Amino acid sequence: MTVLPQVSGKLQTAFRTLARLDPQATFPPVTILVGGNNSGGTTGKSGVLIGLEVACRASWLQPDPSDRLFHLIAHEYGHIEQDPALDDENAPTTVLRQSLIEGTAELVAELISGQVSNVHLQSWTQGHVDEIDARFLADADSSDLSGWLYNGVGTPDQPGDLGYWVGYRIARAFYDKAGDKRAALRTLLDLKNPKDILAGSGWGTGPHG
Template structure:
């Protein structure tokens, strides 16, 4: 059950450092949503079946820098989008429910990222781009910014059901990744991370998302794993040095949840933060982590540890 907003606010107030009174609002990134409108203009004009050529020349090639970056990183082409529309038309029709809340989600995300700037003064603010792609991935983040595929994000059945909240919390998670990519690029971009390393990257982003937006991106795990902490985390500890991530990370689908590594990594990051006297320094160490084993040793985490909500 969700905690009342008042209780959540009280908890966050205890966990985060006080902010200077009268300080000017911190900066926030540009959040681009215009590519979504451009896509649906073409989509509607073609009766839901835009041609590969139209998608390539009138949408991708004419799109924002973030859309073009997404296309180059994840092989998003006009033909690939057209094929995805033909194969899964319901994803593109269904994404309209997320499209309608984009302005409100942008306002909420701006507030969340201003909070990030207050808690993490060294934050940098590359842009966020929300666009429409080939049905995957949900999100891509590097030092240049955050790129979200709206149709993929909206199609996941087990994430936060309210689309505005879903966008807010997922964007907060991804923006934490942008900070990791800037602060610790070798660790964030390690080609073959261990289960522990990858879980701490994702868990740090989940913890940061909760701190700045009020919830993690994969909230279902909080309820699903309650009462099973010791068993799950004992199994995790046995696998933490493995480079086979398939049991713990990136194993969900649009309809089947996964990602227990996100949850364990979140709990390790939360233990680290709760045990730290200097919260601002702790968040910087969470986002700038370079040594997973050393971070784990300092966190105070152990399998099954009690961590109050």
């Protein structure tokens, strides 16, 4: 709790950046709470919800608690700006679609805070990029998310939640290729056609995706 004033100060700058990047951006409140020991961050009708009991122990993310909360909240604001229809639990989803939902939130976090939330995956995946990418493409249309998302942090040898990392890399490639960055970001946030975004990104067509 003692780092929250510092986090709040950092967020003011991040929010100004988000407003420039996406004129449609909204800024509901952030609620810091002790939850059910199952989520460090999520969104709800009231805005961003941070589960303090999970966030405080998530040392595999940024080691400094101030940085960790800052980048985590930035990630959740990526979700805030996404099309609300993406939250429909009854909508059919695939590994590609859900990975792009999380990966776009990671991209937003990087654009406004300077770093993705799940920064540990950048080092944990070193030396395994080609194998991970091949597995992802094979599973992209699958409705079974268990091998890619919400399966726990894992270990450096067997990292979990790899869909966050692959989805971010696809979203980043799509954004980087676009001439109109605002339009590209809004396309990612609306996510009308995940396969079009994958094709438009050029990801997976060169060395290491």
